[in-house]
Amino acid sequence: MAKIKKPVKAYANMEFLNSADARVIRILTEFLEPKARFAKFNILDTIVFFGSARIKSKKDAVKIYNNVKNLDPKKTPDFPKQLREAQKLVEMSKYYEDAVLLAEKLTKWSMGLELEANRFTVCTGGGPGIMEAANKGAKQAGGYSIGLNISIPFEQFVNRYVTPQMQFEFHYFFMRKFWFAYLSKALIVFPGGFGTMDEFFEVLTLIQTEKIKKNLIIVAYDEKYWKSVVNFESLEEHGMISKADLKLFQFCSTPDEAFDVITKYFEKNYLRKKVQK
Secondary structure: OOOOOOOOOHHHOHHHHOOHHHHHHHHHHHHHHHHHHHHHOOEOOEEEEEOOOOOOOHHHHHHHHHHHHOOOHHHOOOHHHHHHHHHHHHHHHHHHHHHHHHHHHHHHHHHOOOOOOEOOEEEEOOOOOHHHHHHHHHHHOOOOEEEEEEOOOOOOOOOOOOOHHHEEEEOOHHHHHHHHHHHEEEEEEOOOOHHHHHHHHHHHHHHHOOOOOOOOEEEEEOHHHHHHHOOHHHHHHOOOOOHHHHHOOEEEOOHHHHHHHHHHHHHHHOOOOOOOO
16 A cells, blocks of 8 residues: 655745745744844844945955056057046045944954943944955954845855854845844944945934834944935925934044944943843
8 A cells, every 4th residue: 555645744845935925934034033043142232334335445446456557548448437447446445444443443342341242243234345344343353243144136145254153144125124223223334325325214214203212323434425425414404304313323434433432322321221232
């Protein structure tokens, strides 16, 4: 008599789990699995670094610039354009180096608190550019750093500086954004494009509408850059935001300035209280 094959249990049915009917289960896993891992490694809260994935380290930017500079202009029709772009990479690389230094300083400061939990852990989107720089700085300091990576068509890989146990791969942007916001006590927004602005303004909106009520400091890094790409004062002048909304974030333009502002904020709002959550 032929052995009757048992039906597959629902939680082992990969066809079902990958179907539209099981979408809510997949969403829940992107909440529960990170939650369990953060608890396992005693990660209590984070400092989130936002910024462009396109910004290079100074070393890499200079290498690209030298390669372009050595091209034969006569054999390179778009040589002036390539040279300008390479020069801009070198100019923007200062933000990479600043992010490394700031993340390193903040991580050393956090580790020096000698608390039971891992407080104020550096967290990024896990990719290249400013994300890589912040994870690099945290690693140089000898601390944990988190990488909340996202699966996108042009594949983004987790940079090598993220703590291996703290590497995450998200499918849903909104779940990734949830984890950026939920654990954060500080957001540092370095120069970036659409993605950075999306993250920056979504958190501002959540604070403005009081969906986020905790003490959360937002630092827009480099006042000159941000005021050149977004006319914040004009939004207020046109009545699109209130004057008070301009105080939801502040500008800092050097690693030392940002470090002082953020650590003093933490000392005032978290470290002087009996309950530090």
